[in-house]
Amino acid sequence: MAYLGQIAFIVIVGIASVILTKRIRRIRQNILLGKDTDRDDQPSARWRTMLLVAFGQQKMFKRIIPAFFHFLIYVGFIVINLEVLEFVIDGLLGTHRLFMPYLGDVYLVAMNIFETLAVLVVLACVVFLWRRNVQKVRRFHAQEMTKWPKLDGNLILVIEIILMFAILTMNATDQLLQTRPDSGYATTGTLFFSSLLMPLFAGLDTSTLIFVERFAWWFHIIGILAFAVYVTYSKHLHIFLAFPNTYYSRLVPKGQMDNMPAVTKEVQIMLGTQPENGESDTEEEVGRFGAKDVNDLMWTDLMGAYACSECGRCTSECPANQTGKKLSPRKIMMDTRDRLEDVGKQLDKGENGLEDGKSLLDDYISREELNACTTCNACVEACPININPLSIILQMRRYVAMEEAQSPASWNAMFSNIENNFAPWKFAPTDRFNWADELVTENRKAETEDRTND
Amino acid sequence: MNKEVRVPTMADLVAQGETPEILFWVGCAGSFDDRYKRVTKAFVKILNAVGTKFAVLGTEEACTGDPARRAGNEFLFQMQAAANIEVLNGYEIKKIVTACPHCFNTIKNEYPELGGNYEVIHHSTLLQQLINDGKITMKGGGSFKGRKITYHDSCYLGRANNIYEAPREVLEALDADLIEMKRCRTKGLCCGAGGAQMFKDAEPGNKEVNIDRTEEALATGAKTIAVACPFCMTMMSDGVKNKEKESEVAVKDLAELIAENNQL
Ligand code: SF4
Ligand code: SF4
Numbered sequence: 001m002a003y004l005g006q007i008a009f010i011v012i013v014g015i016a017s018v019i020l021t022k023r024i025r026r027i028r029q030n031i032l033l034g035k036d037t038d039r040d041d042q043p044s045a046r047w048r049t050m051l052l053v054a055f056g057q058q059k060m061f062k063r064i065i066p067a068f069f070h071f072l073i074y075v076g077f078i079v080i081n082l083e084v085l086e087f088v089i090d091g092l093l094g095t096h097r098l099f100m101p102y103l104g105d106v107y108l109v110a111m112n113i114f115e116t117l118a119v120l121v122v123l124a125c126v127v128f129l130w131r132r133n134v135q136k137v138r139r140f141h142a143q144e145m146t147k148w149p150k151l152d153g154n155l156i157l158v159i160e161i162i163l164m165f166a167i168l169t170m171n172a173t174d175q176l177l178q179t180r181p182d183s184g185y186a187t188t189g190t191l192f193f194s195s196l197l198m199p200l201f202a203g204l205d206t207s208t209l210i211f212v213e214r215f216a217w218w219f220h221i222i223g224i225l226a227f228a229v230y231v232t233y234s235k236h237l238h239i240f241l242a243f244p245n246t247y248y249s250r251l252v253p254k255g256q257m258d259n260m261p262a263v264t265k266e267v268q269i270m271l272g273t274q275p276e277n278g279e280s281d282t283e284e285e286v287g288r289f290g291a292k293d294v295n296d297l298m299w300t301d302l303m304g305a306y307a308c309s310e311c312g313r314c315t316s317e318c319p320a321n322q323t324g325k326k327l328s329p330r331k332i333m334m335d336t337r338d339r340l341e342d343v344g345k346q347l348d349k350g351e352n353g354l355e356d357g358k359s360l361l362d363d364y365i366s367r368e369e370l371n372a373c374t375t376c377n378a379c380v381e382a383c384p385i386n387i388n389p390l391s392i393i394l395q396m397r398r399y400v401a402m403e404e405a406q407s408p409a410s411w412n413a414m415f416s417n418i419e420n421n422f423a424p425w426k427f428a429p430t431d432r433f434n435w436a437d438e439l440v441t442e443n444r445k446a447e448t449e450d451r452t453n454d
Numbered sequence: 455m456n457k458e459v460r461v462p463t464m465a466d467l468v469a470q471g472e473t474p475e476i477l478f479w480v481g482c483a484g485s486f487d488d489r490y491k492r493v494t495k496a497f498v499k500i501l502n503a504v505g506t507k508f509a510v511l512g513t514e515e516a517c518t519g520d521p522a523r524r525a526g527n528e529f530l531f532q533m534q535a536a537a538n539i540e541v542l543n544g545y546e547i548k549k550i551v552t553a554c555p556h557c558f559n560t561i562k563n564e565y566p567e568l569g570g571n572y573e574v575i576h577h578s579t580l581l582q583q584l585i586n587d588g589k590i591t592m593k594g595g596g597s598f599k600g601r602k603i604t605y606h607d608s609c610y611l612g613r614a615n616n617i618y619e620a621p622r623e624v625l626e627a628l629d630a631d632l633i634e635m636k637r638c639r640t641k642g643l644c645c646g647a648g649g650a651q652m653f654k655d656a657e658p659g660n661k662e663v664n665i666d667r668t669e670e671a672l673a674t675g676a677k678t679i680a681v682a683c684p685f686c687m688t689m690m691s692d693g694v695k696n697k698e699k700e701s702e703v704a705v706k707d708l709a710e711l712i713a714e715n716n717q718l
Contacts, residue, residue, distance in 0.1 A: 252563070253559075253562075253563050253614060253615050253616070254613055254614050254615075255559040255563055255610055255613075255614025255615055256559070256563035256564055256614075257523055257524070257564060259564070259567045259568070260528050260532075263528045263529055263532050264532055264568060266529070267529065267532040267533055267536055268536075270533075271533075271536055273536070289528065290526065290528075317641065319643055319644040319646060319663045319666075320657070320659070320663070322643070322663075322666065323646075323656075323659045323660060323661040323662065323663050323666055324658075324659035324660030324661060325656070325657045325658070325659040326657065326658075326659075327657070368657050368658075371654075371657055372656070372657040372659075373649055374609070374644045374646060374647070374648040374649040374651050374663070375524050375609075375648050375649030376609040376613065376644035376648055376649070377609060377613040377614055378609070378613065378641070378642075378643075378644065380613070381613050381640050381641075394524070394526070397524075397525060397526030398526040398527075398528055399526070400526055401525060401526030401527045401528075402526065402527065402528060402529060407525060407526060407527070408654050410653055410654035410655070411525045411650060411653060411654055413653075414521060414522070414525070414650065414653040414654075415522055415525070415527050415530055418517050418519065418521070418522050418530055418534060419530060419533075422516035422517050422534070423482040423485070423486060423516070423517050424482055424517060424521050424522075424652075424653055425482065425486055425487075427486045429513060429516070430513060431486070432485045432486070432512070432513050432515060433463075433485070433510075433512040433513050434485075435480075435484075435485060435491045435494055435495065436461040436498075436510070436512070438491070438495070439459055439461060439494075439495045439498060439499075440458075440459060440461070442495070443458070443459045443499075444458075
C-alpha cells in the first residue's frame with residue numbers, strides 16, 4: 001500500500017512522457033519536411049541574437065505594458081519550474097518537501113519567492129484575460145482569431161491561474177497541518193501569500209486537510225504534465241521554439257531576398273556563361289521553383305510556423321492589413337502550421353499527407369493574400385521572436401509566377417516590359433538617357449534667362 | 455552663374471581613358487518617370503556643383519530586376535542581373551550611388567551572390583557625407599529655416615537596410631523643422647508601392663495605403679513631405695493630389711531640397 005502513490009506517480013509521468021515524445025517527434029518530422037537551408041554560420045552572432053531576442057525579450061519591450069506582464073509570466077515560468085523539480089523527486093521517492101532539511105532557511109526564502117511569483121503570474125494572467133476579452137485589444141480580434149485560436153489564448157491563461165492556485169492551496173493547507181501535531185507535517189515557517197488563504201481551510205478536520213493538500217499536490221503535478229502535452233498543440237509552443245527560432249534567424253539585411261541557385265544555373269546555361277568545370281556537377285534534384293506546399297518551404301519557415309505565438313504584432317504593423325486587405329502575416333504563419341499538422345496527422349495514419357489533393361496554396365492561403373504584400377518587412381521587424389512571414393509569401397509568389405505563370409495580368413505585362421524594354425514600363429530603351437539632353441537644354445535656358453536678367 | 459552641367463557616360467570616359475570615382479545608377483524611374491527625372495537632374499546638378507567625378511551608364515543601364523523578383527519571377531530577375539553585372543564588371547565599377555532604394559537594395563545585397571560586388575550607397579548617404587565634409591554648404595539665406603517638413607521612411611532604406619538617420623540629417627542640415635509622423639523609422643508605414651505593387655492595382659480593402667499614409671503626413675501640418683524613393687514619391691504625390699492639397703503641400707526628394715536651397 002505504501003508504494004501506491006509512487007507507482008501511480010511513475011505511471012502518470014510515464015504516460016505523459018510517451019505522449020510527449022510522440023508529439024515532439026511528430027513536430028520534428030513535420031519541420032524537417034521543409035527544404036534544407038544553411039543557418040549554421042556565424043555562431044557567435046546567432047547566440048547573441050538568441051540571448052537578446054528570446055532570453056532578453058528585446059523586441060517585446062517595444063510595447064511596454066504587455067512586455068512587463070509577459071515578463072512576469074516568463075520569469076515565473078522559469079523559476080517555478082525549480083519547485084516542480086522538488087515535486088517530481090518527492091513523487092518518485094514518496095517524500096514530502098525533500099529539499100527542506102537540506103536548505104534550512106533558504107528553503108523558506110525560496111518558497112516565499114515562488115509564491116510571490118505565483119501571485120504575480122496570476123496578476124499578469126488576469127491582466128491578459130482582461131486585455132483579450134474586455135479591453136478587446138484589436139490585434140486579438142482579427143478574422144483568423146476565432147474558434148480554437150481564440151479559445152487557446154484564453155484557455156492557457158485560465159490554466160495558469162488554476163495551477164498557481166493549486167500551489168497556494170497546497171501551501172495553505174500544509175501550513176495548517178503543521179499546527180496539528182497528529183498530521184506529522186514538518187514546519188516550514190510562514191509563507192506569506194498562502195497563509196492569507198488559511199482561514200478558508202481552518203475549519204476542516206485533519207484528514208480532510210490532508211486530502212485537500214494531497215489533492216492540490218497531485219492536481220498541480222498532473223496539471224503541469226497535461227499542460228506540457230497541451231502546449232505541443234497550442235500557440236504556446238513558442239515558449240520553447242522561440243529559442244531555436246531566434247538562433248536560426250536570418251542574419252542578412254532584411255531586404256535581401258534568398259537566391260535561387262537552381263535558377264542561376266539555368267540562366268548561365270541560357271547565356272552560355274556557365275563555368276567550364278561546372279558541367280560535372282552531380283545533377284541534383286531541382287524540384288519545384290518556389291513553394292506550393294509546406295514541403296517546398298524551408299525548414300526554418302516551418303519552425304517559425306510552430307513558434308508563432310499568434311500575438312498579431314506582425315499583422316497590426318502590416319500596411320495591407322491596416323488598410324483592410326485580406327493579407328495578415330499572422331494568418332500566413334497559422335495556415336502554414338495548420339497545413340503541417342494536417343499533413344502530419346495523415347502521415348501518422350500511414351498515408352502520404354502531401355498528396356491528399358490539397359496544398360498550402362489555395363486551400364489555406366489565397367492568391368489574393370499573397371498578391372497584397374508590399375514586401376515592406378514591417379511584419380519581420382515587428383515579430384518578437386524573429387519569425388519571417390515574408391519569406392513564405394515570396395516563395396509562394398515564385399511558384400505562381402514560374403511554375404504556373406498565373407501572376408496577375410498587370411504583373412505579367414510588367415514582366416514583358418522588363419524583358420523587352422529593360423524597364424518595367426513600356427518605354428523605348430533608346431529613350432533611357434533622354435533626361436540628360438533635357439537637363440542640358442533646361443540648364444542652358446536658365447542660364448540665358450539669368451544673363452538677360454542681369 | 456550656372457555652369458554647364460555635364461552628364462558623362464561610362465562609354466565616354468573610358469574612351470578618354472578616364473575612370474570616375476563613382477557610378478550614378480539612375481534607375482528606371484529616374485530615367486523615365488517625368489516626376490522622378492527632376493530628382494535625377496537635381497542630383498546630377500549637385501554632383502556637378504561639388505565636383506564629384508561621376509558617370510552614368512546611359513542607355514547601357516537596364517532595370518535591376520527588383521520588381522520582377524519581388525513578384526516571383528526569379529528567372530527574369532536573374533537575366534537582368536546577369537546583363538547588368540556584365541556591364542558593370544566590364545567597366546570595372548567599384549562604387550555606385552543611386553537615388554532609388556530598390557536599386558540600392560538589389561545591387562548592394564542581391565548582386566554579390568550573382569557575381570556583382572560593388573560598394574553601393576544611397577544618395578541620402580552621399581548627400582549626408584557631402585554635407586559633413588563641408589562640400590555642400592547650406593546657402594539660399596535659410597529658405598527652409600523653420601519650415602515644417604516631415605520625412606516618409608522608405609521601407610527599402612529603413613527596415614530593409616537600416617538607413618534611418620542619413621535622410622534625417624540631410625533635412626536637419628536645411629535647418630528645417632522636422633516633424634515625425636507617429637509611424638516612423640522601424641514602424642514606418644509603407645507607401646504601398648513596394649514588392650511590385652507599383653505595377654498593379656491594390657487588392658480590395660477599405661483604403662489605399664498611400665491615402666492612409668498621406669493623411670498621416672498631412673496631419674503633421676508639414677508643408678513639405680520629404681521622400682527618398684521614386685515609388686514613395688509617386689504614391690505620396692498621388693495621395694496629396696487625392697486630398698486636393700497639391701497647391702499647399704509639396705512632395706520633394708532630398709536631392710531636390712538641397713538643389714533648391716542652393717539654387718542649383
Ligand atoms: S512584408 Fe508583406 S506581409 Fe509583411 S507587413 Fe509588409 S505587406 Fe504585410
Ligand atoms: S509571426 Fe511573430 S509577430 Fe506574427 S503573430 Fe506570430 S509571433 Fe506574433
